[in-house]
Amino acid sequence: MNPFQLNKYSDQEPSEKQQKRFPGWFALDFGTSNSTVTLFDPIEVPIAEILPKEQEMRLRDRLSQWLSSPATVALPDVNADDWEKFIAEISRNLEIEPSQLSEVFESDNKEQFLEAIRQIELSLGNSERFRRAVLRYFCVGIC
Numbered sequence: 209m210n211p212f213q214l215n216k217y218s219d220q221e222p223s224e225k226q227q228k229r230f231p232g233w234f235a236l237d238f239g240t241s242n243s244t245v246t247l248f249d250p251i252e253v254p255i256a257e258i259l260p261k262e263q264e265m266r267l268r269d270r271l272s273q274w275l276s277s278p279a280t281v282a283l284p285d286v287n288a289d290d291w292e293k294f295i296a297e298i299s300r301n302l303e304i305e306p307s308q309l310s311e312v313f314e315s316d317n318k319e320q321f322l323e324a325i326r327q328i329e330l331s332l333g334n335s336e337r338f339r340r341a342v343l344r345y346f347c348v349g350i351c
Contacts, residue, residue, distance in 0.1 A: 231333045250330055258318075268321065271328075272313035274345070283341045290338060294331055301327045 232249040259267070274282055275298075279291035292306075299306040302324055312324045332339045 231330060233333075250326060250333075264321075267325075268313040270346070271325075272310045275313070276310035283338075283345055285341045285344070286338055290335070294338065297331050298324065298327045301330075 230249075231251060232247065234248070235246045237244045237246075275295065279286065279288035283291055295306045295309060299309050302309070302312065302320065304312070309324075312320050315321070332342060
């Protein structure tokens with residue numbers, strides 16, 4: 209390929225498919241002797257089927273409290289309408305009523321519990337501002 213052909217490709221606008229936003233997360237760690245990249249792809253990576261019991265109990269409790277809270281308590285930095293849309297989207301994807309969402313975390317249904325966590329992760333991928341507010345909520349005193 210000659211240099212003129214190469215310039216043709218670099219001058220082209222990216223197609224709609226190339227501009228599509230990646231729904232997952234990645235982290236870069238630039239260490240002193242090694243660097244690593246960690247990728248989370250919710251579409252391709254199988255979700256874990258089991259959590260340590262203590263972690264599962266704590267997560268169930270915190271998520272149940274959080275999702276049953278009013279917007280002003282759950283995420284004071286986020287618009288109440290955005291919070292309601294978030295709850296509605298997760299509930300719709302789980303095929304339950306929004307009023308039943310906290311019950312998912314109080315029941316013993318592991319499959320539904322893990323799917324609810326997956327849906328929360330996917331929904332958080334839609335808004336950087338919302339994601340930051342959630343991080344602030346859950347990291348109080350530990351981050």
